[in-house]
Amino acid sequence: MSLLDVPARLPVKDEVQPLLICGRPVAGDGPVLDVVNPANGSLIGRVATSSAAQVRETIAKAESALRETAWRHRPPHERARFLSRTADEIERQADHLAELQMLENGKTRKESRAQAMMAAGIFRYYAAVCECSEDAMPPARGDYFTMTVHEPVGVVAALTPWNSPLTMGAQKIAPALAAGNAVVLKAAETTSFVSLALGQCAVTAGVPEGLVSVIAGRVDTAVALVEDPGIGLISFTGGTSTGQSIARGASARLVPMILELGGKSPHIVFADSDLEAAAKSVASGIFGGTGQSCVAGSRLFVQRAVADRFRELLISAAMAMRVGPPTDPDSVLGPLASFAHRDRVEGFVKRGVDAGGEILLGGKRPEGDAFAEGAYYLPTIIGGIENSSPIAQEEIFGPVLCFMLFDEEEDLIAAANDSVFGLAAGIWTNDYRRAWRVARALEAGTVWINTYKQLSIAAPFGGYKLSGLGREKGLQGMRAYQQAKSLYWAI
Known part of the structure; x- marks a missing residue:
């Protein structure tokens, strides 16, 4: 041949x-x-x-x-x-x-x-x-x-x-x-x-x-x-x-x-941002491509004042992303790339729950005959965890989002930078001064402001740290x- x-x-x-x-x-x-x-x-x-x-x-x-x-x-x-x-x-x-x-x-x-x-x-x-x-x-x-x-x-x-x-x-x-x-x-x-x-x-x-x-x-x-x-x-x-x-x-x-x-990118939502737009972007930023992306926004930091409202919007946006066969034009999420990789993702989620995490969405395989033979896994959001926990520090490379809260900008920057990785980050705010301060303070090779995963072949791409x-x-x-x-x- x-x-x-x-x-x-x-x-x-x-x-x-x-x-x-x-x-x-x-x-x-x-x-x-x-x-x-x-x-x-x-x-x-x-x-x-x-x-x-x-x-x-x-x-x-x-x-x-x-x-x-x-x-x-x-x-x-x-x-x-x-x-x-x-x-x-x-x-x-x-x-x-x-x-x-x-x-x-x-x-x-x-x-x-x-x-x-x-x-x-x-x-x-x-x-x-x-x-x-x-x-x-x-x-x-x-x-x-x-x-x-x-x-x-x-x-x-x-x-x-x-x-x-x-x-x-x-x-x-x-x-x-x-x-x-x-x-x-x-x-x-x-x-x-x-x-x-x-x-x-x-x-x-x-x-x-x-x-x-x-x-x-x-x-x-x-x-x-x-x-x-x-x-x-x-x-x-x-x-x-x-x-x-x-x-x-x-x-x-x-x-x-x-x-x-690798990456464990922080995605940051301030209280003054467009919450509906941010929720859709956070969902696509982690669940698009079934989370198998080096720049996936896998660590979410939401300002406490809007956390409850944003959680509702985020879950709604994630549930609207259809899981299905990759041949189906309506599918947004296909299977994970291999059965062994799905096992690995499931292991991370189990350890996160065992350590006190709370499943806010997903956390399991989809049910039904259409999924029985494939390496499918539902979009998963885990709350009730600290940034220092293994599930928030290690790269999962799957559709798993860590939902965390913050109060002040200074504490947020310290937490966002508390990672061995530094590939990308996202910021949602309507305050351009804050956007500039935070973007410059984040230890990441790419920072998106009021968007996520917008990439250009004309712009240099790479990471800080590991x-x-x-x-x-x-x-x-x-x-x-x-x-x-x-x-x-x-x-």
Whole structure:
């Protein structure tokens, strides 16, 4: 079976999907992965994986391709043309890509298609950034002039998560190619099909052979990738503990890293805010995507004076978000991405209740035949807990919201910042002075004011503290895949 021959074909259960190595379909030499549909527990298909030896061979081929294609030396407008063509191909394949993502991780078809179009927009944006970015001429301090130029790092190891493989894959492949590099992307185990299809879009668009590879596998495959001496930079999105492990391994070789890790984002509602709008935003901010988002607003802080009224509005907004099969256009929440992950989420909720928490909404699986075979879990709100409790401190990565109260702004800021994470935060208030004060005081890489989860590929994104290192998106997102060099010219 050739990826080139069947770009819009869904997985076939009795076939093993090949890998995409240096632009070509190649059989893997590792154990085969079974990929399961979390909506009904059925087998989607089987995917090949790579051994450590095959990973090393892939990286060596990518290094050769960089030399032979002279990709780094091509004028920016030429590289931009390939990125733009890739965006066109992703748009052409949007329905197919959305179907694959929906089957693999349970996101609704509507959300998955929106993410496919976002992936196309990411490639189109970096086509523009590639062509229009400028180097600099810093002021000299003598009879010479200086230039700062930016050069690619070589072969990039990209590791993507299972929750949003389309956007996360595009967010790594596009800027890395724009910067003049080759990319070897390691797909998450449960979303290999859609990641392979995304890589194939770049190949079909004509990106020179050897510059894009997509491999699959478990932990040993990832370790072989990030520890290979041929890797010039590691870009990882995923859990904090895994990111820390990668950082420890890479530190010995001083390999640059971009790490976008976990979050436990505070969502803050002051008494003077538009409570109805805030309730809808808080609900979508945690329950959208079934809570499987690094920026999910999972810690809610409500000013005590409006807590009762806001609780009513929030529960009403959450109950209006329909849980159902991801194929149903009316579904807002599909299943969790796997049965094992649902077990993990249920464990967190149980421990929260055992510690004195009160279930205000949900806290269980939905009932009915439509949900019996899938990894479904209801939107859940837990009250009666302190910010110091484990359920309020640890990332659950599911549809679970901690409902907490505050009185004064100073105490609120201290509680919101009392976390090892610092990825995002939300503020609801009609006082722009307060919004400015609180936004500047919060230890988070992104702060939303009277909105939530509004994202732009043009704005840098990343976290404070254990939420990561470096920034993706924006011009910085391309520069992160380059290294600066200063040139001094005597006059």
